Amino acid sequence: MVSLLTWIVVVLAIVTVARIVRILELVNTLGGEEEEYITNKDNKMNGILFIIFMVIGFAFMIYFTIDAKKYLLPVPATKHGLLTDNYLNMNFALIIVVFFITQILLFYYAFRYRHKKGAKAFFYPVNHKLEFIWTIVPAIVLFGLIIYGLKLWNDITKPAPKGSMVIEIYGKQFDWSARYAGGDNILGRSNFKLITDDNPLGVDVNDPHSKDDKVALNKEIHFPVGVPIILKFHSRDVIHSAYFPHLRTQMNCVPGMTTEFFMETTITTDSMRKITNNPKFDYVLLCNKICGVAHYTMHLKIVIDTQQDFMKWYKDQPYALDAVEATAASQDTLKKVALK
Numbered sequence: 043m044v045s046l047l048t049w050i051v052v053v054l055a056i057v058t059v060a061r062i063v064r065i066l067e068l069v070n071t072l073g074g075e076e077e078e079y080i081t082n083k084d085n086k087m088n089g090i091l092f093i094i095f096m097v098i099g100f101a102f103m104i105y106f107t108i109d110a111k112k113y114l115l116p117v118p119a120t121k122h123g124l125l126t127d128n129y130l131n132m133n134f135a136l137i138i139v140v141f142f143i144t145q146i147l148l149f150y151y152a153f154r155y156r157h158k159k160g161a162k163a164f165f166y167p168v169n170h171k172l173e174f175i176w177t178i179v180p181a182i183v184l185f186g187l188i189i190y191g192l193k194l195w196n197d198i199t200k201p202a203p204k205g206s207m208v209i210e211i212y213g214k215q216f217d218w219s220a221r222y223a224g225g226d227n228i229l230g231r232s233n234f235k236l237i238t239d240d241n242p243l244g245v246d247v248n249d250p251h252s253k254d255d256k257v258a259l260n261k262e263i264h265f266p267v268g269v270p271i272i273l274k275f276h277s278r279d280v281i282h283s284a285y286f287p288h289l290r291t292q293m294n295c296v297p298g299m300t301t302e303f304f305m306e307t308t309i310t311t312d313s314m315r316k317i318t319n320n321p322k323f324d325y326v327l328l329c330n331k332i333c334g335v336a337h338y339t340m341h342l343k344i345v346i347d348t349q350q351d352f353m354k355w356y357k358d359q360p361y362a363l364d365a366v367e368a369t370a371a372s373q374d375t376l377k378k379v380a381l382k
């Protein structure tokens with residue numbers, strides 16, 4: 043409400059000033075002075091104002107750009123993250139250079155070629171050579187950027203090296219779980235029809251590969267540092283998007299299919315705390331797809347450990363089938379009790 047009132051006052055003030063200026067002009071005309079709206083002096087003033095506007099604009103732009111740095115993510119904690127960040131920075135550098143050149147030319151020309159009495163515009167309808175240059179140069183630059191970007195994307199998404207650690211990231215409304223493929227490094231089959239309270243990931247009990255799978259159900263997920271990891275993404279209900287901002291990794295979790303992404307982490311949580319000078323720093327996994335009313339609650343702490351610390355943590359995690367078998371056993375007991 044206050045801001046609306048402020049705007050109304052500003053608009054009214056502008057209208058008032060415009061009316062006063064008009065009245066002064068009419069008074070001058072009535073007083074016999076020749077009505078001359080725009081003099082050479084006015085044009086020069088406008089030209090100078092253009093330059094001042096440019097300088098102030100640049101100053102604000104530089105100030106806010108530097109000021110906004112505090113909102114940016116820290117250095118990427120994955121190998122591919124470094125590549126994508128470098129590519130992004132390259133694009134920014136190019137855009138900033140072009141921005142300064144074009145804006146300086148724009149404002150300088152507005153100043154330099156302001157109207158002067160008696161000056162005649164130079165008729166210059168076409169210059170093929172010039173048009174050719176300003177078409178071909180950006181085309182080559184963009185072509186180079188796109189080719190390099192495609193090559194980068196191919197490198198990042200190429201098949202993971204053999205023996206990469208397999209981890210399933212499982213999203214549902216509204217939390218995340220992880221399943222580790224265990225000693226055989228193969229995830230047991232899973233099916234949504236097998237989902238129960240005790241088997242929230244629908245792991246197939248009869249698949250021998252399930253036996254050694256371990257789970258982190260709706261609690262922090264750990265990754266070992268410096269180990270190639272294949273993340274396999276699943277969703278139980280709607281499309282979620284698993285987003286690890288600090289790892290520069292994001293992948294949709296789509297019901298009924300497996301999406302995957304290969305990455306290798308490079309910085310442990312402890313090291314990142316030192317780098318960011320923030321003892322409370324934690325990596326996070328967020329949902330980056332509006333997936334329902336509690337979408338905003340889909341965030342989970344991620345810990346990147348040294349390989350020893352990771353093994354220590356991993357040992358304490360439950361097997362995926364522990365809960366399922368415990369329930370099955372208790373149901374057996376119940377049946378036996380009921381039969382007696």
Ligand SMILES: [Cu+2]
Pocket residue numbers: 213214281282283329330331332333337340
């Ligand atoms: Cu979600």
